[in-house]
Amino acid sequence: MDVVERVEPLRHVERVRQLVELGRAARAGDAGANDAIEALAAAPDRYRRCLAVASCYGSRDPVLVQRMLGDTSRAVRRRAQKAAAVVLDDDAVVVALSRAPSRVALRQLVALLVQRRRLAPLQRFLAQALDAEPELVGHAAPDVLPKYVEGLSPDGLRRAARRHPEELARLFEARVASSFDPRTRYQLLAVLPLLAKHAAAATLPLVKRLLEQGTEPKHWLSASMALLLRREPILTFDLLRQLRESLRPMPPPGPFGAVRFDKVVHQLDDERLAYLVEHAAATLSDGPRARRWFLRLSAAQREIVIDGFLRHGRGRWGAFLLRYVPPESKDRERAFRRFRAAAQNEVGVIPLAHLTTLPRDLKAREARRHLEEVPALATRPEERIAYAALLPLDEAAAALASFTSHPDGPVRAVAMRALATVPATYPEAMAGALERVASRRFEQDPVRQAMLLALSELPLRAFSREILPALSEVFQHALDAADLSPTTSFHIERTCVRLFRRDAPWAAEWLSKLLAVRGVPSSLGLVDGLTPREAQALAPAVETLCQEWTHRERVGALLWLARSFGDRLAQVPALVRALETVASEQPFVQVAGPALDLLRRHAPERFRELFPALLASDASAIVLPAVSRAVSTSRQDLLPPFLKGEVIKGRFASGRSQWVIEFDAGLGTWSAAQQRAQAGLLAAMVHDPKRDVPTLRRGVGALAMLDFAPFEHWTALAEDERPPMRELVTRALGRVDDPMAPRQLLEALGDERSRWAIYALRAVLRELAQERVLALLRQAPMSKVTVAKEVLRLAGELAGREGFEFLIGLDRGALHRDVKIALLRALWDHLDDERSWAVFAEALADPDWVVASRLADVPVARLAADAERRLTELLAQVLARPEPEARRYLLARAAYLPLVDRDRLLFQSCLAHLGAPYQDEVTTALAAVLQRMAPNEAPQVLDRICELIDRRRTFRTLHTGLVARLGPYASVPVLAVGRGLLERIEPEPTLVPESLALAAVLRSEGELVALLTRLSQRSLLHFDAMGAAVAAIGRAVRPGALEALLRDADDPRLRRLGLAALELAARPKRGWTKERRAVLEGYRADPDPLVAGHARFVFPPERRRKKPKP
Template sequence: DAFLGARLQQQGHDPTIVDLLPFGSEPLVSAHRRAIDEAGGPLCLARLAHRHPAGAARWFGEAIARSASLDVRQRYRLAPLLAPLARRAPDAALPLIQALFDRGEDPSSLADELRLLARSRPAATFDLLKARHESGRPARPPGAFGVVRFDEGAPALGAERLDFLIRNAWGALSDGKRGARWFLRLRTDDQKAVLRAFLLGGRGGFGAFLFRYVKAESAEEQAVRERAFERWSCAAQAADGSIAPEVLDALPGDLREREARRHLFDCPALVAKPDRRMSYARLLPFAEAKAVLAPLLGHPEGDERAKAQALLIASVLHDRGALAEAIANVRARKFEQDPVRRAMIGALAALPLARFGPEHLDAVSVVAQDALDAADLSQATASAVERLVVKLFRLDGAWGARWLARILAVRGSVSTAGLGEGLTRAEAERLTPALAQLAGAWSTAERAGAVLSLAHSLGVRLKGVAPLLDALERLSRELPFVGVAAGALGLLRAHDRPRFARLVPALLREDASFALIGDVARYVSRRRQDLLDPLLDGRPMTGRYATGRTRWVIDFGAGHARWTARQQARYAAGLRALLADETCDVPTLRFAVSTLARLAYVDASVIVPFAADPRQPLREMAVRALPWLDAGQGVPVLIECLGDDRARWAIYALRKAFSEMSRDRVLAELRAVPTAKVTVAKEVVRLLGELGGDDAYRELLRLDGPKTHRDVRIALLRALWEHLDRPETWGVFGRAVGDPDWIVASKLADIPLGRLSTEAEQRVAELLAAILGRAEPEARLDLLRRAASLPLRDEKRALFQRLLGHLDAPAPEEAAVALAAVLARMQPGEVAAVVARLKELSPRRRHLVAFLPVLSARLGAYAARHHVAVGEGLLAVLKADDLAVPQYLGLAARLLGWRELGQALVELGRRDLLHHDAMVAAMAAVHGCVHPSPLEEALRGSGDPRLRRIALEALVQAASPKNGWTAERRALLEERYRKDRSPAVAGPASFVAPP
């Protein structure tokens, strides 16, 4: 605190010091809050959110509360901080999120933060989202809740909140298998509340799994369950009346079987799709599925039999007691074709382990043996047998070990992939004897690949299986294959480090060529420098993995900083020999140069001569390595390189060297750099900009001239970012606005705007407004696309007014981009000006057509109030325009509820404006209506056939998937619309085909 306070007193609001303020205490940060607000950059704010999250959230919330809307600069500064704040200070982040909601922020823009809060503060986050949901206009479920899942926090919500979710926002809870997880974690009373809400007020196709927990003991309870299921089935059906088998898997047995029979025998849409229809047979009991599939089980085509057998065996998923019969069915078909055999065994392997018991293993053994005995056994079928055996390994390790060994003996290879997935420590300990049996047998039979595969398959559980670790050690010691040794040692390093640490010295004493294995070399370099000396000479090496005919310079990877000076010198001699070898390949040269540059105790100036080597790859690598020399020995060479074809590498290498020099020396070196090459000149300009100071600034100003290359001028503009407090800088920027090259002018939009003073912001706004007046459309469009998110407060509204005026650009597409920027930057008090401008331009039809999608995109259910006001203002303009009815209805669909939309349609019908195009737009408006059922009810009795036709469309929309064709809707279609007196209604109704 003392240090920061003194520096602030001496240097004022120096951005470098302000960015360090968050390292101070809370009182210090609070005392300098204004300095942070005015001069703090993104790094400062990120540190603030990390070290003082509660204070940062409170300050931002207070700033937002003082403003009528969230301006672009506030959004820019706050956006990257919200997730850290939600993670580190959730209680302080909640009021901040509430303040953002009050200013019209859409929940989708805060999705990441809300997900974090839903996990840490589920009840408070629910209340926050519910308030936002209810404050917005009607939205389809789950509305504001669509950005989060409450699975983890469901037990903390309580009965009332869960009831609301089930009835109104069920998408915020997982369905299917994941649904059972959150449901079973609830208290008993909460479970009852969920089931009650689901049975009496559930909606959509959500909640099939909940029927499993419904107890229907009395006749009344059975009737409630039946009504709920009829409602669910109707809503879950797709347009053709089908429900995916995977959805039906979650239902209890009686309901699942009922739905399966409906799909098999009473679903017209599936009659002509036998493959899809028969897939529902697996949802039946095994015996019934066998009867249904009987024609296919005996089909003359093997492919058809294979599909039928897979479906039959899959039925065991729900018919637990039928596994023995299913296995017997497979045994009875031992002479089937290989594709059929593969399908049957694959289906058995796909069943959950819980379906199997020790009593099934003998029968499975017969199935596996029959498969291995088949002359036409394919690799795919053998893999299916392997998967089945690996799955059952946990059931009986000894049985699994015998069969893995048998498969290896018959097939020559075996895969144990997946053996360790989900394996607990207790299971690993129980299976250790069987794994030891496998490892011992395969090690003595030189099946090293199988041992390594087995060890890999166990994953993190390998460290608990000592016999397998012993086998890996034997492999590394005994087999003469470098790949086997590397694999075994890599597994030991990852899962048994003490053993690996004991083993490495012993291996190197026996055979130095083990150092060629990467894990060994890295370990010696980092942990056992006492073993290094014999490995550093670069002499020919003999051993198990080296013939003695090659000089080895081992790649130790890292750890050189732990070596002695003598060790580094010996190693460097070998590296220099590699560089001197003209036959050396490029990767080896790169390794030698980069390693030499990292050896701290070696005179790295040996690299300098190679900067002029005739070999181009080595020359480039040496130039790039020169800045890493400790004492700056490479700088003169790099300066020399700037005058020839090495300049493009040298100029970038100089940046590293300059960072370690005094400022005066850097400036002197930069002045001496030849700038004839554009690449060099650009980098010199960047370095001068970063150097700072009056003398460097004068050097930059000297480059401002019409003859300066465009790329250098762009670099100059960027270099001047560090001098925005100087009037001369703004003069350069002003001249850039009128530069003949529009690309130069467009780069002014790149000025870092996060911590400009109010005066500097106003100057930037004026510059950008001037760019919008340029003749080149590319310059205008480039700025317009970025204008919406530029973090400028624009207090005098110069940029906003220029954007508003730009709505009359000749090209409608350009005007539409300008409108997007206007809507993003407008304030609540500017609604009248925007509406007036849109009204003024509405007679220009191409512009109007371009404007409507841009405005509609801002009019979601949770749109900001001032955007809604703009939409309502334009809607009033269109309502008075008899020639723009389709456009009026398109916008009305985004703004009006069902009641207001119905009244608008009735009014248009009364004025006889529902012509063909208007009817098309009206149908589209109905499709966008959140509540089509009450709209249909309001229009069905109209005397105007056009309105009744719209009512029919509303009925079809109300019966869409997730709602379904209920009995009432079917009756309406049949009794009212198909019998309508007007062919314009009855005709289309006759072609509506409910499933």
């Protein structure tokens, strides 16, 4: 019997096993086996050749594998590549790599070798081939990295970072230390997170160099800093600390703000922990999430945190720590007052969420203040009522008495929700709260909904087994109401779901009752985070639910319950049995399908036993996605009955129409006969003129996935005149594995299908040898722009040297603009040839500026030094073109072009454009200059800006752009330009506002006050100067220090600026402390109306006097 006939009825796994045994027999000298394999390998049928490849796993025949690697069929080649990674010895692997027909084939084989960890032969090959394939240097030996790393693309760098992270980190550190040029920055953007992940210790010195160069840690370094912190917390902390202490003053947490310390704070020693709490506490989570990191600390560490918070805390951070401080402590009271002042908004209100982590007594204290003493809430009862939830139950009930009996339902709803929320703070009040809720059994649904919403949001600690009867009463009252809404019943359901682990039988009973009202449950999270032991403990309650819901055919509820268990489903046998019952009995695809899918994902062993039995009893089960996928991927022996085109009848099919089953996986494991049968069904389906477009799309796509389908189907489909089919078939031909597919696509290039055919042709050409690529491209018509563009690009990318000669031989003068641009793109891979640069020079002189501007798209990151110099010269000439659009396009990209610019041609051109006639052009030129400037070029930039001072419009644009770049992380040369400009314009009386704007970001508080004093003495604090001074104060890091220096000035204008600093110091998150209120009173008493007038219209949050109790 023929080998193909013998393996045809078998499953794929058994089929491959038979072929491997055949190969072993051939290896043992069996002449018949050798002849059979040779017959398979020489067959014109590509399926038989695939079987020959499978036999290589047993025969270990390197000659046959090498032969199949050059096969014309994509399916054969890819199977041969997988076999090569396993079968070939090291010498044969090197030969196979060197003979790879295309770059795609080479990359695929390399990936398979890496996957199999066969690096020795790969490195032998790369030692000789890296000049042609430098992108693969990541797989080579680490000692060759320095030669190629500068020209690598981001993908190549990422590959190298995964293989040789330590060596790559050291290389980049050396480059940054010598010259942090734009190319290095561009490459680090792609690779730094991987270096931090795989070689944290080696990456830290590199990051330190970057920070010393003025790189802001919150910018593109933040992801890498977070990775470094997780792996090297102490060293990363020290690096951020050193940076903070070396920078100009900035608001806390400063550089530490680039990372979060929650997951590593317990690894810090005492001194570092105290420093973090004092200077960067905001890098630790506050509020309810703070418990996660705080409880991981040792007792001694907790004391350090609490002490640091009490002594050095600022703002509203750390309120949760007050729980750990004795109530009688004076430090606690002082810290609480600090928190309260900082947390208040302009009218004295603290958002309720900020109070939830306070100790009980302080919660109640703040609740009383908001209810009785905040004037802004006096006329807003809906906002005020919510604070009553922080009071003890009886006090809250008394405070809300007038609202719980209010005639308006919405007001009662807000009040009762607050009352029901009290147990969140006082769990012992749960019984009383439920009693009050139960007393409202006849409330309208909106009020009931608000109460049940509050109960569903309470923490689990508020629910004890003892209160469950009272909770049942509340729930029953709701179910008895005729106006029960779906939202209200959802809140009941959510509460039951959350209490399932507290009392599973009680929750199961109520879930069944709710099911009778609502139908299908909708709350998720029934068993979130369940351990195996907990799952087993809940099994009896779950079994009760399963029995009841199965008996009553509540299949939606059963599916919900199964989804809730997720990965723990197999540990609940009753639920597995229930799903089997649903899959075996329910006549609905929408029910049986999800049930089987849950079994497939979470109880796979039971599913593998179940689905063949389902098919044996009812062939229509094949329409269920889980069954069809399982048959297609693992039980190919069950396929034949469903590939005959017969009408299926059963539970899921009426038998009135013929179905074509969609198999979306495992098609590569089918035999050729099975694929041919399925292809016939699909072809007949898509030929039906009454089929809708989505069905046609699925059918054509499925047909393209069948590697062994006869090409006659595609020939017939290509003649279909329906417009959707013409597009669908043309696009799909790029995925068809047949030698006739390229010819069909070339034919389509001559008609209206060309726009789809040319892109489909790319997929085919990528896997062909270079000589075949050019032979096919020469047959393509060039009359259409879309086709011509892609032909040129494909010739440049895939056709090698012959393709380059083809490009150079074109009549460039007659080309369309888009085709000219495509030609420039096609030459990117041939920049080592002088003729490419001649074409670029022609583009530079092209009358159309768009063509010339596209020179900026050349991938400069991979250029050699000489090529980069030549490109820089061309780009500098683009900036000399008369069209402002061309100049602006290049200037906008110049700042971050990864060009080293060794001769500084591009920099000098950008510098010259600071005086451009258009302000947009000036802005982009300045950004490029400041980004590309070297440390020794700061004087040139300063001189150029100073030359333009008299051109006031241009100078204002330059000044605004420079000030924006002078943040705390500004680089040394940018700072030098800013300081130099300030020194030059400070004496100029007409540039006082500009001087103040620079001084605000460059001078300390004392220096800024000294400048203001000199301006006062020179009578230069005029209207515009005062506005600029107020804006400068707005940038101050420590406005309180500024205010102290200006408070007692002789000039009332300076005192008025001091008042502005006080307002800034007291804004929300800092707050009006007792001391600041006293200072404000001093300003209100100032003898000059300029100061006193404004001070009397500054309104700190006020407190309302309490009404005297009768």
